[in-house]
Amino acid sequence: MTKEKVIIIAVKQQEQPLEQFNSSLEELVSLTDTAGGVVKQVMTQNRNHIHPAFYIGTGKIQEIKREIEAHEIDLVISNDELSPGQLRNLEGHFNVRVIDRSQLILDIFASRAKxxxxxxxxxxxxxxxxxxxxxxxxxxxxxxxxxxxxxxxxxxxxxxxxxxxxxxxxxxxxxLTLADKQRHLYRQRRKRNDVFQIAIVGYTNAGKSTLFNQLTDSASLQEDKLFATLDPLTRQIRLPSGMNALVTDTVGFIQDLPTTLIAAFQSTLEEVTEADFILHVIDGSHPNMEQHQDTVHLHLKKLGAEQIPVLTVYNKKDKFTEDLIPMAQPAIIISAYESEDLKNLLLKIEAVLKQIWEPFTIALEPDQGSLLNRILHETIVVEKQFNEQSNEYILSGYMREDSPLNRIKGDTKT
Structure with a gap:
C-alpha cells in the first residue's frame, strides 16, 4: 500500500515555549506515521498571532505551495486545530486536502476502534x-x-x-446512552461484589497494553504505535497476598486531545473514575517524559479522578540512557517484559495500599468458611494462623475503610 506524502505546517506563537512546540511537532510526525502517512517536510513559521483567515502568513503559503509541487504532496496537516474558514482557504490555495491535528487523531481512532x-x-x-x-x-x-x-x-x-x-x-x-446504561449496571454489579478495581492510565505509547498483557496473560493489541489500544479491556489478577483485583487497560492520553473525542468517550473514560487505584504508566526513556506526565495529570483532573490513589510506574527501563529520579511518589521503575519487575510491581501495589488502608485482626470460627474466603480474596492478609486453644482462625491484614467487611470486623472477636 502506497503511503500518502505529507507536509506538516505549524505556527509557533511568541508565548509558546520552544521545547513544547518541538515536542508537539515530533508527536504530530508520529501520529502521521501511525495513520499511514510519510512526512516529507515540516514547515514552521513564527508569528505573534495565528492568521485568522489562513492560519499562516500569505508569504509562507507560496513557499508551501512550491514544496507541495516539488514533492507531489497528497496531504497537508496543520499542527493546530483549524477553523472551517481556514480549512477552506488553505485547500483553495494548495489544491490538495488539508486536515488538522484533531482530524488526524480522529482518523487514527477510527482505524483503531474494534x-x-x-x-x-x-x-x-x-x-x-x-x-x-x-x-x-x-x-x-x-x-x-x-x-x-x-x-x-x-x-x-x-x-x-x-x-x-x-x-x-x-x-x-x-x-450510546443505552450502552452507557448497560456499562453503569455492570459497574454497579462490580461495586456490589466489592471487587477491587485498578485502572492503567498513561500517555499514549507508554507501554500500558504491554504491562496489561504481562500482568493478565492477555492478548490485547500492543504495538509501538500511538493509540494502539482504543477499547478498554478488563481482566482479573491476583495480588501476592491472594487478594483479587480487576485491571482495566484504557486508551492513551495525548496533549490537545480533540474536545469532541473527549466528549464522545466520556462514558468509556468513566472506567478510570470508577477505579479504586490507578497505575500511571510513563515511558521513562522518552525525552518529553515530564510533559507527558503533566498531560495525564491534567486529563485525570478533568475527569475528576485526581483523588484516586496513584502508583507511578516508570516503564521501559531497558531503554534508559541514564539513571532516572522519579518525579512523583509513590513510584517504581520497571520493564514490563521483566518477570521480576512485575512481581515487584504487585508487591509495591500492596505496599502502597497498606499505607492507606486500615489494619485489622479478625477471629473466625471454623464453620465461617465463606467469610474466611471473602477476607482472603478481598483484603490484604499478612498473617493467618489457627489457634487450637480457642478453635479459631486468626487473620491480620489491611482492608479499605469503606469495605463491607469492616462491618463484619466490628462484630467479630479482635
Missing part, C-alpha cells in the same frame, strides 16, 4: 467535528473512506448532507 460501541463513539466525534466544516469543501468531505483524515469506522461511507448528519448524531447518541 467494538461496536467504540466505532459509534468515534463516528459521533467525527460527525460533530466535521458538521461545521462541511460548507464549501466540495468533494473533500462528500464521503468517508478516501485517505488519512477521511476514514470512518469500518470504512463506512457517509453522505455529508447536514440534515442527515444531524439525524445520525441524534441516533448515535441514543444508542
Amino acid at each position: 467494538t461496536k460501541e467504540g466505532k459509534l463513539q468515534v463516528e459521533l466525534a467525527q460527525l460533530e467535528y466535521n458538521l461545521p466544516r462541511l460548507r464549501g469543501r466540495g468533494i473533500q468531505l462528500s464521503r468517508l473512506g478516501g485517505g488519512i483524515g477521511t476514514r470512518g469506522p469500518g470504512e463506512t461511507k457517509l453522505e455529508t448532507d447536514q440534515r442527515y448528519i444531524r439525524q445520525r448524531i441524534h441516533d448515535i447518541k441514543r444508542r
Whole structure:
C-alpha cells in the first residue's frame, strides 16, 4: 500500500515555549506515521498571532505551495486545530486536502476502534467535528473512506448532507446512552461484589497494553504505535497476598486531545473514575517524559479522578540512557517484559495500599468458611494462623475503610 506524502505546517506563537512546540511537532510526525502517512517536510513559521483567515502568513503559503509541487504532496496537516474558514482557504490555495491535528487523531481512532460501541463513539466525534466544516469543501468531505483524515469506522461511507448528519448524531447518541446504561449496571454489579478495581492510565505509547498483557496473560493489541489500544479491556489478577483485583487497560492520553473525542468517550473514560487505584504508566526513556506526565495529570483532573490513589510506574527501563529520579511518589521503575519487575510491581501495589488502608485482626470460627474466603480474596492478609486453644482462625491484614467487611470486623472477636 502506497503511503500518502505529507507536509506538516505549524505556527509557533511568541508565548509558546520552544521545547513544547518541538515536542508537539515530533508527536504530530508520529501520529502521521501511525495513520499511514510519510512526512516529507515540516514547515514552521513564527508569528505573534495565528492568521485568522489562513492560519499562516500569505508569504509562507507560496513557499508551501512550491514544496507541495516539488514533492507531489497528497496531504497537508496543520499542527493546530483549524477553523472551517481556514480549512477552506488553505485547500483553495494548495489544491490538495488539508486536515488538522484533531482530524488526524480522529482518523487514527477510527482505524483503531474494534467494538461496536467504540466505532459509534468515534463516528459521533467525527460527525460533530466535521458538521461545521462541511460548507464549501466540495468533494473533500462528500464521503468517508478516501485517505488519512477521511476514514470512518469500518470504512463506512457517509453522505455529508447536514440534515442527515444531524439525524445520525441524534441516533448515535441514543444508542450510546443505552450502552452507557448497560456499562453503569455492570459497574454497579462490580461495586456490589466489592471487587477491587485498578485502572492503567498513561500517555499514549507508554507501554500500558504491554504491562496489561504481562500482568493478565492477555492478548490485547500492543504495538509501538500511538493509540494502539482504543477499547478498554478488563481482566482479573491476583495480588501476592491472594487478594483479587480487576485491571482495566484504557486508551492513551495525548496533549490537545480533540474536545469532541473527549466528549464522545466520556462514558468509556468513566472506567478510570470508577477505579479504586490507578497505575500511571510513563515511558521513562522518552525525552518529553515530564510533559507527558503533566498531560495525564491534567486529563485525570478533568475527569475528576485526581483523588484516586496513584502508583507511578516508570516503564521501559531497558531503554534508559541514564539513571532516572522519579518525579512523583509513590513510584517504581520497571520493564514490563521483566518477570521480576512485575512481581515487584504487585508487591509495591500492596505496599502502597497498606499505607492507606486500615489494619485489622479478625477471629473466625471454623464453620465461617465463606467469610474466611471473602477476607482472603478481598483484603490484604499478612498473617493467618489457627489457634487450637480457642478453635479459631486468626487473620491480620489491611482492608479499605469503606469495605463491607469492616462491618463484619466490628462484630467479630479482635
